[in-house]
Amino acid sequence: MNIDVPRHIVSLDKILPSEPLLMMGAGPVPIPHRVAQANSIVINHVGQTMSQIIEQVKDMSRYVFQTHSQHILGVAGPGSAAMEMAIVNLIEPSSTVVSICNGFFSSRLAEMAERINAQVERINVPDGQPVDLAVVAAYLEKHQPKTLTMVQGETSSTVYNGNIRQICNLARQYNTQVIVDAVCTLSTMPLKMDKWGVDAVITGGQKGLASIPGVSLVAFSTNAWERIESRPDRLHHWCLDAKLADKFWNKKSYHYTAPVSGILALHEALRLICHETLRVRFERHLRCSKALQAGIEALGLELFIPEEIRLNSVVGIVVPNGVDSATLLDNMRRRYRVEISGSFGPPIVRIGQMGEQSRSHNLFRTLHALGSSIKTMGVNVDVPGGVAKLESTLESFEQD
Numbered sequence: 001m002n003i004d005v006p007r008h009i010v011s012l013d014k015i016l017p018s019e020p021l022l023m024m025g026a027g028p029v030p031i032p033h034r035v036a037q038a039n040s041i042v043i044n045h046v047g048q049t050m051s052q053i054i055e056q057v058k059d060m061s062r063y064v065f066q067t068h069s070q071h072i073l074g075v076a077g078p079g080s081a082a083m084e085m086a087i088v089n090l091i092e093p094s095s096t097v098v099s100i101c102n103g104f105f106s107s108r109l110a111e112m113a114e115r116i117n118a119q120v121e122r123i124n125v126p127d128g129q130p131v132d133l134a135v136v137a138a139y140l141e142k143h144q145p146k147t148l149t150m151v152q153g154e155t156s157s158t159v160y161n162g163n164i165r166q167i168c169n170l171a172r173q174y175n176t177q178v179i180v181d182a183v184c185t186l187s188t189m190p191l192k193m194d195k196w197g198v199d200a201v202i203t204g205g206q207k208g209l210a211s212i213p214g215v216s217l218v219a220f221s222t223n224a225w226e227r228i229e230s231r232p233d234r235l236h237h238w239c240l241d242a243k244l245a246d247k248f249w250n251k252k253s254y255h256y257t258a259p260v261s262g263i264l265a266l267h268e269a270l271r272l273i274c275h276e277t278l279r280v281r282f283e284r285h286l287r288c289s290k291a292l293q294a295g296i297e298a299l300g301l302e303l304f305i306p307e308e309i310r311l312n313s314v315v316g317i318v319v320p321n322g323v324d325s326a327t328l329l330d331n332m333r334r335r336y337r338v339e340i341s342g343s344f345g346p347p348i349v350r351i352g353q354m355g356e357q358s359r360s361h362n363l364f365r366t367l368h369a370l371g372s373s374i375k376t377m378g379v380n381v382d383v384p385g386g387v388a389k390l391e392s393t394l395e396s397f398e399q400d
């Protein structure tokens with residue numbers, strides 16, 4: 001029996017909206033034109049041209065991660081593949097891990113460790129609360145883990161862990177290596193890998209870096225690399241084996257065919273970050289996110305997380321009583337061509353502030369779309385008041 005040509009297939013232009021939606025959710029984020037252009041090119045995955053590009057990607061990554069480490073590796077895959085690469089290479093089966101869990105992604109790190117049969121001790125932090133350093137110290141003392149995992153920004157609950165440095169200081173006393181997921185935060189707020197003593201930092205393409213999904217990065221410290229090199233066992237994972245990936249990323253040889261177009265896109269995304277400089281980029285993200293938050297509150301809406309531990313890269317907004325969040329998102333899409341995100345659990349919707357999302361013209365459009373859509377759903381929000389507050393807050397930063 002032959003299988004017939006499917007007759008119902010239509011071309012993409014019939015599926016995609018004629019005008020792209022403004023992507024203001026928790027990722028993927030809009031990509032700059034140069035990144036899109038680079039992503040349209042295919043080159044040989046080995047050879048002179050590729051080597052030069054890889055060297056530059058690593059040099060720029062060292063700046064973005066703030067590390068001198070020689071162990072920057074790319075991975076063909078989502079942010080989760082980079083998470084798994086850090087986990088499976090650094091954590092030996094049956095070794096003990098402490099995982100600080102503030103939501104969906106930090107718990108994913110714990111689950112990945114469990115799946116390779118590590119002994120995982122979770123610190124479950126309730127939404128809206130910071131992780132208590134005394135609790136972390138007690139877990140380290142009690143369990144003497146070889147590894148601790150955490151996120152810098154928990155995209156799902158919109159919590160920010162601002163105490164990576166203190167946690168690394170504690171961990172060092174127990175020879176515990178620290179893995180930090182910086183998928184949504186890297187290049188949007190400070191992360192100093194070497195200075196803070198982080199052993200592995202993970203990022204994806206489609207969030208803080210404002211590249212495409214599907215190519216991700218991991219940076220291992222010298223310490224972490226020593227642990228990887230000295231492991232006696234052979235990894236169950238072939239694609240994610242850091243020693244094999246090192247052949248391509250550092251030894252100009254072959255592991256698997258690298259996602260060349262995606263690496264070119266990443267190169268451009270990193271180059272734009274270097275051009276902007278981290279200092280200016282952090283300021284832009286802070287100003288835009290704070291102004292957006294002020295605008296949302298001036299609409300009369302409530303932010304989900306208290307200011308001290310609120311993530312700026314992804315802002316969580318409490319959905320008002322009587323509003324169905326799926327209908328709200330749908331209204332924003334249909335009427336205003338703005339896409340924001342729903343939730344993985346908490347009663348919130350989420351607006352991203354990563355890369356091109358942190359531009360004032362995108363903020364005005366998104367805040368207006370949010371306010372107007374909620375208003376048409378019967379909840380009285382102050383749209384002009386919100387927009388005015390957004391403007392005045394943006395201006396107040398400019399005068400600083």
Ligand SMILES: *Cc1c(COP(=O)(O)O)cnc(C)c1O
Binds near residue numbers: 027080153184204213
């Ligand atoms: C999105 C995200 C991930 C997972 O990235 P994928 O590319 O979806 O696999 C991991 N951690 C954080 C903090 C994220 O925001």
